[in-house]
Amino acid sequence: MTIPVASATPSPVPETINVAVLGAAGRMGRTVCDAIEAAAGLELVARYDAGDDFSVVRESGAHVAVDFTVPGVTEANVHALLDAGIHAVVGTTGWTDESRQRVREHLAQPAVAAARTGVLIAPNFGLSAVLAMTFAARAARYFESVEVIELHHPDKIDAPSGTARHTAAAIAAARADAGMAPSPDATETGHDARGADVDGVRVHAVRLRGLVAHEEILFGNVGEQLSIRQDSFDRVSFMPGVLLAVREVVTRPGLTVGLENVLDLS
Numbered sequence: 001m002t003i004p005v006a007s008a009t010p011s012p013v014p015e016t017i018n019v020a021v022l023g024a025a026g027r028m029g030r031t032v033c034d035a036i037e038a039a040a041g042l043e044l045v046a047r048y049d050a051g052d053d054f055s056v057v058r059e060s061g062a063h064v065a066v067d068f069t070v071p072g073v074t075e076a077n078v079h080a081l082l083d084a085g086i087h088a089v090v091g092t093t094g095w096t097d098e099s100r101q102r103v104r105e106h107l108a109q110p111a112v113a114a115a116r117t118g119v120l121i122a123p124n125f126g127l128s129a130v131l132a133m134t135f136a137a138r139a140a141r142y143f144e145s146v147e148v149i150e151l152h153h154p155d156k157i158d159a160p161s162g163t164a165r166h167t168a169a170a171i172a173a174a175r176a177d178a179g180m181a182p183s184p185d186a187t188e189t190g191h192d193a194r195g196a197d198v199d200g201v202r203v204h205a206v207r208l209r210g211l212v213a214h215e216e217i218l219f220g221n222v223g224e225q226l227s228i229r230q231d232s233f234d235r236v237s238f239m240p241g242v243l244l245a246v247r248e249v250v251t252r253p254g255l256t257v258g259l260e261n262v263l264d265l266s
């Protein structure tokens with residue numbers, strides 16, 4: 001699949017990009033290793049997983065590392081990659097404003113800034129998910145009510161999903177820009193069934209065997225509803241986005257959050 005790409009800051013790009021995969025034995029890590037091995041201009045130089053020594057990555061000659069590990073370790077991995085002068089593409093969830101800010105500060109350190117190192121964190125690499133999030137942010141100002149439902153396989157350890165958090169944050173920002181009141185809700189406090197409150201947007205998480213990764217954004221006005229739904233049925237659907245991010249991160253110094261900033265969605 002060819003994905004249209006927005007223009008980036010020019011920076012020297014190696015002829016072959018050497019790639020290390022962190023979390024290489026996991027569901028996403030295995031799929032990413034296969035995709036890198038099959039991709040033109042990319043070479044898989046290290047597979048790193050729980051219990052491995054980080055020197056495997058540091059000494060691999062990797063230009064870029066792709067992190068699909070677990071929320072509890074991904075930030076430490078990124079700092080270790082920056083110390084090693086390796087660009088990072090991150091799909092792992094668990095990022096907060098504070099952890100992203102610590103990465104920005106690390107990127108601003110003179111040696112790291114001089115190396116023009118890039119970090120690209122994407123809550124979701126699937127084109128359908130990126131478009132759903134983008135469309136939802138565009139629609140947000142026109143509807144009085146909004147709620148997000150994310151649906152995933154039951155082996156997922158975090159909830160709500162990183163995608164749902166990113167979606168809700170973008171919707172909340174758009175509603176705030178438009179000066180909108182909170183979604184109407186007469187529920188008395190203390191009712192768990194109303195889901196998580198993410199920046200004032202209710203997010204509901206479903207875990208069901210057979211699912212992979214899915215999201216539905218519901219907008220309501222008096223007498224009408226808009227539903228935006230995306231379904232990732234197979235982890236290979238994330239791979240065009242991951243490969244694009246690997247190729248792009250070497251040209252984008254600093255922190256980029258969200259694949260929508262790499263795609264030409266104008």
Ligand SMILES: NC(=O)C1=CN([C@@H]2O[C@H](COP(=O)(O)OP(=O)(O)OC[C@H]3O[C@@H](n4cnc5c(N)ncnc54)[C@H](OP(=O)(O)O)[C@@H]3O)[C@@H](O)[C@H]2O)C=CC1
Pocket residue numbers: 022023024025026027028029048049050051068069070071073090091092093094122123124125126162238
């Ligand atoms: N951005 C996106 O498009 C997508 C993001 N994700 C996110 O990616 C992450 C991984 O998902 P998934 O592949 O399903 O999860 P898995 O649990 O299948 O894979 C995680 C892997 O990381 C390993 N790991 C644990 N600790 C470390 C460590 N300290 N260093 C290196 N590796 C470690 C795990 O090993 P062990 O099992 O032995 O602990 C496991 O092999 C999740 O946060 C998920 O939400 C998933 C899909 C798409």
Ligand SMILES: O=C(O)C1=N[C@H](C(=O)O)C[C@H](O)C1
Pocket residue numbers: 093123124152156160161162163164212213214
């Ligand atoms: O754990 C998963 O599977 C996924 N995690 C990411 C998230 O939390 O949003 C991306 C996608 O939804 C699959």
